[in-house]
Amino acid sequence: MLGGLRVAVKWYFRGLFLPSVLVPMFLLMLLFYGLLYGYSLGLGDSGERFRVVYLVVVLASVLLNPLFLASGVAHVARTRDMTVFEVSMLGCWVCVAVARLAALLFYLAPYMLFQVVALWLFVRGVGAVGLEVGLLLGLSLLFYGGIAIVLSLGGSRVVAVVGSSMLTFLLPTSVLILVGSLTMYRVSSLDVFTSAVLYLFNAPLSYVASYLYGFRMAFSWTQGALLLVLVDVLVFAMYVYEFSRKQELKI
Amino acid sequence: MRVEARGLSRWFGGVGALLDVDFSVEGRRIIIMGHNGSGKSTLLSILYGGLFPSSGRLLVDGYEPYRERERAIRDMTIVFERPYFDVNARVRDVYRVLRENGDGDCLEFFWDVVGVKGLGSKLLPDLSSGQKQLVQLMQGLCRVSKIKVLDEAFSHLDPVNVDAVGSYIARELKADVVLSTHVPEEAEWLGEYFIVLRDGRVAWRGTLEDLARENIYEVYVRGRVPEGLEVVASLGYVALVRASEDVLFELNSRGVIRGFRRAGVRVYYAGRA
Numbered sequence: 001m002l003g004g005l006r007v008a009v010k011w012y013f014r015g016l017f018l019p020s021v022l023v024p025m026f027l028l029m030l031l032f033y034g035l036l037y038g039y040s041l042g043l044g045d046s047g048e049r050f051r052v053v054y055l056v057v058v059l060a061s062v063l064l065n066p067l068f069l070a071s072g073v074a075h076v077a078r079t080r081d082m083t084v085f086e087v088s089m090l091g092c093w094v095c096v097a098v099a100r101l102a103a104l105l106f107y108l109a110p111y112m113l114f115q116v117v118a119l120w121l122f123v124r125g126v127g128a129v130g131l132e133v134g135l136l137l138g139l140s141l142l143f144y145g146g147i148a149i150v151l152s153l154g155g156s157r158v159v160a161v162v163g164s165s166m167l168t169f170l171l172p173t174s175v176l177i178l179v180g181s182l183t184m185y186r187v188s189s190l191d192v193f194t195s196a197v198l199y200l201f202n203a204p205l206s207y208v209a210s211y212l213y214g215f216r217m218a219f220s221w222t223q224g225a226l227l228l229v230l231v232d233v234l235v236f237a238m239y240v241y242e243f244s245r246k247q248e249l250k251i
Numbered sequence: 252m253r254v255e256a257r258g259l260s261r262w263f264g265g266v267g268a269l270l271d272v273d274f275s276v277e278g279r280r281i282i283i284m285g286h287n288g289s290g291k292s293t294l295l296s297i298l299y300g301g302l303f304p305s306s307g308r309l310l311v312d313g314y315e316p317y318r319e320r321e322r323a324i325r326d327m328t329i330v331f332e333r334p335y336f337d338v339n340a341r342v343r344d345v346y347r348v349l350r351e352n353g354d355g356d357c358l359e360f361f362w363d364v365v366g367v368k369g370l371g372s373k374l375l376p377d378l379s380s381g382q383k384q385l386v387q388l389m390q391g392l393c394r395v396s397k398i399k400v401l402d403e404a405f406s407h408l409d410p411v412n413v414d415a416v417g418s419y420i421a422r423e424l425k426a427d428v429v430l431s432t433h434v435p436e437e438a439e440w441l442g443e444y445f446i447v448l449r450d451g452r453v454a455w456r457g458t459l460e461d462l463a464r465e466n467i468y469e470v471y472v473r474g475r476v477p478e479g480l481e482v483v484a485s486l487g488y489v490a491l492v493r494a495s496e497d498v499l500f501e502l503n504s505r506g507v508i509r510g511f512r513r514a515g516v517r518v519y520y521a522g523r524a
Contacts, residue, residue: 007351015339081335088329089390249301251331251402
């Protein structure tokens with residue numbers, strides 16, 4: 001199994017970081033972050049500077065996350081034919097599933113790391129908040145990565161890429177709208193279910209919005225992060241199980 | 252290899268692809284034949300563990316491959332008819348993987364003798380259909396496994412490559428083979444045991460020796476089948492007839508027919524039942 005996994009990981013990591021895809025995306029990201037950084041330098045106290053974190057999170061949620069996720073999913077989502085070919089060549093169902101998952105996570109890792117560092121730079125004067133938001137951003141992206149990899153079970157790259165980028169855009173945007181409504185109606189505290197939904201769909205925005213607008217979530221950011229970790233692990237395990245035991249691939 | 256089907260059925264929506272299929276076969280070269288839509292690919296998909304039956308069971312060497320998929324995929328490699336590669340990899344990338352988990356002699360045969368090496372730098376999606384099938388065959392035959400599942404694996408190859416790969420399978424391949432094909436001559440070249448499917452059911456199964464006992468011949472006719480011959484099926488310029496070899500020899504020497512040979516699995520493929 002381990003030998004097969006090593007070969008499978010090598011196969012999926014080949015061509016993972018294509019300069020023609022990554023260079024434009026990182027340039028776009030640097031441009032947006034550069035603009036926001038310039039904006040943050042003109043802000044005064046820590047409370048004001050924290051507002052830029054909100055902008056970062058909104059930007060990441062509705063633009064950068066769907067873009068990065070779509071390009072990552074495009075690499076690991078394969079047609080049914082290709083999947084049969086790969087499973088046959090690599091000789092191991094579980095190895096193929098785990099290698100695809102590993103490739104997607106490895107692909108997203110530099111982007112997530114960049115977000116954490118950028119946020120830390122923006123809010124150096126506000127304790128560990130930047131790191132907390134950065135961590136939640138990463139975990140949130142993993143959640144959508146899980147959804148994307150599950151969608152790839154359908155055997156269509158187009159469905160996986162379009163479906164996952166749409167969900168990665170629409171669900172966080174719905175939280176943006178919901179948070180706006182909560183603020184408008186001056187809601188002061190949220191129940192467990194609403195808090196869980198907010199953390200799942202857009203953890204960093206929910207956290208930052210509650211910090212900025214003063215409504216209390218039913219659990220702390222660490223509990224929210226734990227919820228995301230648990231759901232991520234569950235989704236990844238379900239994917240591996242579904243792929244290796246249940247997925248039907250007719251030749 | 253021993254393959255057993257017991258009441259095997261598979262439905263897609265309301266359409267039955269396999270209907271209560273029963274057989275038990277032991278052999279090193281098993282051929283599945285049948286018309287388009289007869290259930291060949293469905294049977295092979297269940298055989299390698301990629302599909303689940305709607306009812307019944309299929310056993311390969313005593314286990315159900317769709318229930319033990321890891322074991323099945325270790326034991327089997329798959330080559331299918333229309334490979335659609337949508338991956339940013341080159342032929343040499345496939346070769347590199349196979350160097351780690353494949354058979355060296357087989358790889359050398361495909362890479363150097365068949366000439367896949369010449370395609371090494373090409374991206375998989377850029378290959379022609381025949382070249383894709385060669386890469387598939389390299390994968391399916393060279394990755395170490397006990398059973399090779401080949402679904403119309405030669406359909407896009409030119410005759411030279413069919414000869415090269417077919418001869419390799421016939422003479423040198425150590426693994427067992429389950430092959431589906433539409434070409435009776437190809438089946439008889441490579442097969443030991445034949446299963447002919449029609450509309451999801453087993454129309455006939457047996458060996459060439461079983462067929463030989465029936466005195467059925469393929470006769471190459473001029474215009475129409477000579478009177479006095481019992482026609483089993485007519486396939487354009489070839490007629491399947493039941494007759495003695497002496498009669499056909501005499502008709503041939505008189506120029507009434509243009510030749511004949513003992514009929515193979517074409518008899519059942521043509522629709523005789």
